Amino acid sequence: MVTALTMRVDWARARGLRSRRLGLLLLALGVGVGAGLGAVAFRYMIEGLTHLFTGFSDYAGHPGAANPQLPALGRFFVVLTPVVAGLVYGPLVQRFAREARGHGVPEVMVAVARHGGRIRPQVALVKAVASALCIGGGGSVGREGPIVQIGSALGSTLGQSFKLDERRVTLLVACGAAGGISATFNAPLAGVFFAMELILRQWAAESFGMVVLSSVTASVIGRGVLGDSPFLVLPAFHVDHLAQYPLFALLGVLAGLVGVGFSRVLYAVEDACDWAWRGPEWLRPATGGLLLGLVLLVLPQMYGVGYPVLGRAVDGGYGIAFLLVLLVGKLVACSLTIGIGGSGGVFAPSLFVGAMAGAAFGEVVHSVAPTSGGSVGAYALIGMGAVFAGAARAPITAVVILFELTGEYSIILPLMLAIVLATGISQVVSRDTVYTRKLLRRGIDIDEPADAAVRRRPAAPFVTPAPAPLRVDDTLEAAAARFAAGTDAELPVVEADGRLHGTVTATDVVRALSAGDDTRVGALASPADPVPDTATVGDVLTALGHARSVVPVADASGAVVGWVRERDLLGTTGLGRG
Incomplete structure (x- = not known):
């Protein structure tokens, strides 16, 4: 019976795992579709706005030509096009999505590395409109950064809508980035490696498969609408001499x-x-x-x-x-x-x-x-x-x-x-x-661990006054009374001259009393090496790895000026022991 029950549980887990993988596969496919359609729409937006501003679908191919719609201005119309475009996209970005300013890829990288892949839904629309206006109005920038941010925002929004965990949300973000690059450049392999190398910054079989699926899907859509030719026709390449x-x-x-x-x-x-x-x-x-x-x-x-x-x-x-x-x-x-x-x-x-x-x-x-x-x-x-x-x-x-x-x-x-x-x-x-x-x-x-910045912070804000100490020659009954009267589970123990001897916990005292031990507190105390008052959070975490629940803090003269409780530090920073 136990074996049959175990088999049923294992089967249920396997079926749930397959269901989650299938769901993620369908979401990756959906992100690829969205990224492909987004790349196509973005391309048309740029061409349309460029034609509106200049009279040509790509003015760089007709440098110095006059705008057919404004012949009186001659070639001087290009002085005004970035101004007019900026009057539109400047307020748009400032009001609705300030992260849409700039080249986009760093915002996606930090969203994956630090924010669990969370990107606000409105970023996709604002980035598309702002970038199309900027490029169409003469901005000398590329369209791959915007489409990476657009595709990534679509993936993030879809992942958050289905309440996926951070790992799967970041994977869908990478899928969106890959799909955007793939459809924009008609280069599905480049989309995959861009997403893996720059966005995820790690390689795993499941991630790779999902990113490939999204990239291929977006590329198929892009080729179906925009054609199968690459964005740039290049000459044949040959190496004629080893020299x-x-x-x-x-x-x-x-x-x-x-x-x-x-x-x-x-x-x-x-x-x-x-x-x-x-x-x-x-x-x-x-x-x-x-x-x-x-x-x-x-x-x-x-x-x-x-x-x-x-x-x-x-x-x-x-x-x-x-x-x-x-x-x-x-x-x-x-x-x-x-x-x-x-x-x-x-x-x-x-x-x-x-x-x-x-x-x-x-x-x-x-x-x-x-x-x-x-x-x-x-x-x-x-x-x-x-x-x-x-x-x-x-x-x-x-x-x-x-x-x-x-x-x-x-x-x-x-x-x-x-x-x-x-x-x-x-x-x-x-x-x-x-x-x-x-x-x-x-x-x-x-490139640093996510908690590196917190570990570099000074530990001083977490230092609290140490409770009144026990003395090495205090009885266990006196120590038990102190613990019963207070809220601390660990107390400092000092020598007769006030120097720190160590710390003792309530558990140590209760266990000794239960065993009928008549020793003094000093014999139960564990050594406690204080950290300097200039220590960082990382220094305290390292010390906690060799301590119990508190770390004493000493000034330059060696006198104990306070201590840091593990619950205070970890409860505020969310970090673990070093």
Whole structure:
């Protein structure tokens, strides 16, 4: 009978487990559908607003042209488009979802690492509208950051609606991020690895399977509506000579430095904008948009994401000098867009900067060794992946997305070489990435345990006066009376000269009395090493690992000035023993 009952219980558990997995699988599928449809809608919103503002579906492909609807303004209309867009999305973001400002991915990363994947539902809609307005109005940012935040918000909302635990909510957040990247770039593998490498930051079989399902679903929807062609048509890639590998290695080193520089410039410009702006935040995008408009007037190729310009650079359509101008221009325009409070991603701008750096490097190589140096486009492709790897430190994603864009297996070896070197250089010269730097500036280090910040706090607020001590020669009856009259379960024991001898618990005293022991309190006391009054919460937790329920606190002279009770510390911080 017992065996049969056990079998029924095991079967019920297995059936419940299968039911939960099936439910999670269906939710991951739903997130993929939502992310795919969201990416399609977002793409159309950007194209529609760009056409509304400029008269073209992608103004970067027609730099310097006049708006057909405003011919009297000529090419000067680009000065006004960021201002008008900022007047709309600035108040929208400030009023409804301030986390929609910026490039989006760091907010998703911290939601997963610190907040159990919880993202407010309105973020998806506000981010979509604000980013579409920003990019359509000339913001020189990418669409991958917004779609990651949009897809992640959809996954989080669905998980919270079904009251899932934090682990499953964060998994659905990653599914949304993967689906968004997959449908946006028509790159399902890149979506998976982006979500696993940057969002979840851990690898597990169940997580991987769910993320793949969501990514594939979103990609199928994106391809069904937007077509099967990649977002960027790139030239065929070939390695003609083994002598090119040292050149690819050198490019990887330089691209790693460029990637770190991209991150530094981005946040330096944002700091400058923070320092200069004194008005209301809702007005900042419109006012700063005037500066962005002037940049677009001088260099209209910076309007929006800039894929046509990127494609022409990869095809070898620009000279070295202009490639460097475009590189610096994208750094300035992207940083300014983010700094004034714009909404958009930095993934595509890093690819743009990498393409310009790689193409310029390739032009130099081609001028020195025209027969053995290889094509300019090859170096541009390698530069794209290596600069992104240097900026984001996501080498797997960098390799996979460039492989999916080209479809050329021959790109793998040189790409891996350059990306590994770029990632290594980035780690040597910089502690942070273009994504984590934003969080570190807020005091959030997602590479640390979630309770690390609490453990670094001073323990002084938790120190309370120690109760009146027992003496080593007090009788057990006197100690029992003290415990009965108070609320403490542990009391300090001091020597005749007042020095701390140790601590004794009520349990120790009751057990000794029950055994008929006539010893003194000092014999029952356990040693207690005090922590200094400058100790941190982590120091006290470590001491509690070797103590009972209290830790004495001593000043510089060694005199006990108080103690920390375990219940007070853990009840306030929610931490466990060290």
